[in-house]
Amino acid sequence: MRGQWLKQLCGGLTVIVGLATQSLAATPSQTTPARVGPVLVNVEARAGQDLSGAWHWSVDPYRDGLAGFHGAEAGPGHRRHDDVDVDAVTRANPQALYEYDMRRSPVVHLPASWISHDETMRYYDGLVWYQRTFTATKTPGQRAFLRFGAADYVARVYLNGKPVGIHEGGFTPFAFEVTSLLRTGENQVTVGVDSVRSADTVPPTVTDWETYGGLTRPVRLVLTPATYIDDAWVRLGDDGRLRATVRLQGTRPGDTEVRVRIPALSLTLKGRTGADGSWTGDAAEPSALKRWSPEQPALYEVTVEAGEDRLVDRIGFRTLEVKGHDILLNGKPVFLRGISLHEEELGKNPTRAMTPGAARALLGEVKHGLHGNFVRLAHYPHSEVMTRMADELGLLVWSEIPVYWRVNFARGETLETARRMLAENILRDRNRASIAFWSVANETPVSDARNAFLARLAADARALDDTRLVTAALLIDRVQEKGQSVMVVKDPLVSHLDVAAVNTYNGWYSDDALADLPGIGWRNDTGKPLVFSEFGADAQAGFHEPGLKRKFSEEFQAEYHRQTLAMSEKVPSLRGLSPWVLKDFRSPRRQHPVYQQGWNRKGLLSETGQRKQAFDVLAEHYRKLEARQAHTEQARAP
């Protein structure tokens, strides 16, 4: 059975979790991507209400709100999601017993992870209830949705006391239709967010980053016409044609006129949807089009109209392909001058509330400080705020799903969860010109089950989007040949990828002397471009030890980068770098009492943004590569 999104389960409750079992042996080419709930692409352009702001919260470590007395069906003593004004009821009936009162629970500003709600929540892992009210007006013929940017890890959503849906996965958007439950006047929305992960979740329990449980991205009430534009994808194909695909949902999605306009190019594509509500049209690339690139991040206003619905977005157009060892952006070879980063804002107490200002501060350091043209947004889909900022600043993006380390690859439901996450991520961001790579995994140990699992994801990515490259961050093998250490790309998954990317930590996780790194050999027989998707060394900002070059000193980290970059210059098929990592990030498993204190210190910036010595080493290297690329392009110009 194919993985699915189950609708109409339990009387209208929508469940978006990995549910179905299926044979892992099926060949990837037979797949169609996982089905997801409403896409509501370009959500910020839609009518409705931003429900960011003040929410009440209540911690529920024993999950009483879901199961009450002795774990049986919950009674009113516990159900935080009930549509009841506890205060009013107990005023009328002083003997009524309630052991919660959401309306008088403390208030926090969302979106934000609960780790910053108060000190007791710093390492909380479990269920937390959130509730707020909002006013709405019901209009006949209008549909209403609750759309969540992300809830980490499982979210249970209730409107006016009634369950509307469950979603699994901490980093991708989801929406539930609430047309019939919405009231004119005051409405109450309640969300139970549970951060607990297991061996079967994606990612599993152990990761090298902070969990950041909670409602970490905006919640919106979205209002649409009865038939609405659910998805609209506008891109430049590798065949040089400008193409639009629009999918309508609703009461009459078929035989509806669709118009896609780019006024600055005087271009209009139009047609009528088929019976399934979809339409694709294309046109020759307008000669006036300025293609998007890091050097010239040109974005165009694009309007999509269908029936009563209309969306406006800003979209860039470019081509991307691989030829031999080269990655071609707009037909020209590009070397990726990148860096990896987590979704964590600068500052002593990040809470994963990514605002445009916070995104600009991080990505600005990559673009202007490091002379970069590329970011790896590790290890899960980052906020849309980041990918939109990358579009605007001109940074190519590696976008990835959290198939990280030891996922339960043999379990069909886990595969379905990963497939749905991949689909939710791609459908959210297909219009972002900056996205260059869909990555399906990070450092996963090779096995038959894992190879089949990831091959399926790679096939899904291609089926959803033929304008990006598919990759994964792989482990690298080290062999001895004629007395020399040689790094060899052996992972069989490469045959399903466009680009072979490897994480390499010689000199940090190995005892190699730093001076020996440039002497290490590299062999890439895959015939594909190679990218170093990670390399790095911890340093505590301000810890200096020039003579000894001990691990954790700024000098050691700087030298590590110098020597690794020298090694990288000797790898002929190398086409990009994304060292680990832009900024120190929270990681509960990094507890060296002096140097780490709960932070992974491989950042070239400290958590507050202080540049370490290695920052300048990388910036200098990228400045040279940038000049080299400009020089080559000049020489090639007619």
Ligand code: GCB
């Ligand atoms: C890796 C992982 C990354 C870790 C990093 C490290 O290979 O992909 O998630 O944080 O190494 O610092 O060890």
